Amino acid sequence: MPPSNIFDADVDESEIEKLRRRRFKLTSFPKHWKDEYIVKRLQQLKRATFITHDSDYYKRKLVNSAYCLIYFDVPRDELATYVLKVYRHPLFNTKAKRCGKVIKITSTNISYFKVGFQEEKIINWN
């Protein structure tokens, strides 16, 4: 089965290596894919999670029940720490819970859009 965690082209290689050491199964899409093809592929994959630093992915329109988009608005060299934090969070610790959400992670809080809900939800890390 292909890895369901996909990182974007802008993610630091050393952070990916840190996650791989933690037995995270990660993969990436070819670097020159078009945005629409990325979204299309995410819909085809089974409950994939796309990890990015690109703020343009944090859009209500991109919410889809087939995948999860996580935009990390954190320093690039702290990505692995925050990915682990998110994956341990009670709201996002399973694929089923993550799917259908577009999530924004900052050092202070988590905000997300969810399938079926128009408004943005903001929660604190605690």
Add this chain to the structure above:
Amino acid sequence: MAELKLASLSHSKKVYSFIVTEYGQNKKQIYIGDDVFKLFSPDAREVVLEFDGHRHFTFLPDSLFTKGRYLRTAYLKLSDKGKPGRNCLQSWLADEEAEIIKLQVVQYFKHFKLEVELGRKSYERLQKELIWLGKYVTIHPHISFGKPTFLGSRLYISAVLEELAMGRSIEEITRIWELKLPREAVIEVLHLAARAVNEYYRAKYNINEEELIGRIVEDASE
């Protein structure tokens, strides 16, 4: 003809990339050219074909190669669910949006990794849609949401600028993203950024450069 480039050289590993220019019947075959074809031999038995970042083939059947330097597609022996696999390459090529196939041939202790780039039609179409900002920086309306990116990658240049602002060196930046780009590419980003800052603030505060120069010349002549 397939265009072959030797991307890196080491004793055990060679990476080749080439552009697919011809397809066989029903897109079940791709023309791989003389240079690439000679890498294969009847001794090669284990082949891994990767695309979309996933492995699709793990075994090379005898019938994989034909005499015409066409690489035929193979079927997965069994899918994850134990059912016969589909013709992955055919569906991949039919889509015309996917752009890289990685083909790894294990021949005794030699590993060859082939990167097949997108077909000529898709390649030419992509070239037409690109807006060139410099030698290495381009804009494509459908890549990274129209942000300026490095040619052939989805890495937007603002990410590089942020890293430079954090105090990282150019060498570190090219290493962390495994950019196959020279130092000049990052320097070009800095030049573009400098120009963009000037233009952005002039536009923001309605400062017309030509009008300003005209006024300065007038003042000086008086």
